[in-house]
Amino acid sequence: MTADPSPIDTQALAGHAYAAYDTGDLAEARIRFEATLAAAPDDPAHHYMLGLICKYLLDWPASLHHNLRALALHAQAGEDDGEAPRWNAAIAATALGDWAEARRQWAGCGIDIPGEDGPIDTNFGVASLRLEAWGQAETVFARRIDPVRAQIINVPLSDSGYRYGDIVLHDGASTGQRRFHQSMVPVLNALQRMQTSEYPTFAVFVQCPQRTDLDALIEARVPGIAFAEDWTDSIVHDCLRCSHGAPHRHDNDDDQTHQRNGQTDTEDRSRWRTERNIGIAAQSRHSVMRLIDRWKTRGRGRRLDAVDSRDAMPTAPPVRGEQWWLSPEDRSTDAAGSATGDSAD
16 A cells, blocks of 8 residues: 655745745745745745745746735635735736736725826826845936836936936835935835836036036036936945935944044035036937037036946846845844844745
8 A cells, every 4th residue: 555645844845935035045935935836826925925036036927927816815715915915916017018907906005096097107206216226226316107117317327227217117115215305205126127218328527617617517408418417416325224215323433523634524525626527318429529519618617528328238136145125124134033043024
């Protein structure tokens, strides 16, 4: 008589899957959650986790499938599904251009979307987007046109591969806050570019004897120029916590005003820097040169030092690495949980 095969320990399978996810190993976590679901195909929590992992891997058909399956299983059991699988289903549907499904899920989240069909294009305010949160994580401001898409309104650095005017798909969870004029806006991780702007970035290095010379350049327009921004003061290299909008004290901070070559910080900042780094969103180098030539002829001492443009593309999220999708506070919590043997999920 043949003995029955040993039952599969789905709890152990799930434990290994969660452990892989907690270390940022998305590829391994996907494999292990797929094995877990093969053994227990009707567990909504595991479908949700697989849908979440596929979101971070940008596998939108799989993400949509598993999030919808999680919702269906919750409904069959008469359970409250929460908003997480609905949000992730809506993000996946948006990435796929399945506007009917996206609208259904937003309605389920209680979000009022104007119109009855087609792409969503309305005003959801401003957000700070972290471009390539798994890398250098440059932050820019963007106007949200639906719950998870936004149009960039800064001139990103060329190396990011993003452009002024790009339509970007972003995550739904805020990882911090940043000040935009008089308001605080959420920091959201960009997931991928949905629509490429016609305005690549040109880095322009000029000499501006006075602030009025800089103002004249920033405000000047010729055909083919969309926007110009003074990077000299606007680009600040923050640590990870500060870039998430969670400012804190650094080890080398001093309560007293620092001295630099006999000048205080306040005095140093008040001194005009004639060398300016300008980001210009333009259709072509020709348009940039027309703008600069016109600007130079209308003021004394104005000078162009160099123009540079790099044809970069946004990178895809890594399949293994840190949990780039978390806020600094959540990363700290995860690290503490790992140290004590507890899972953050």
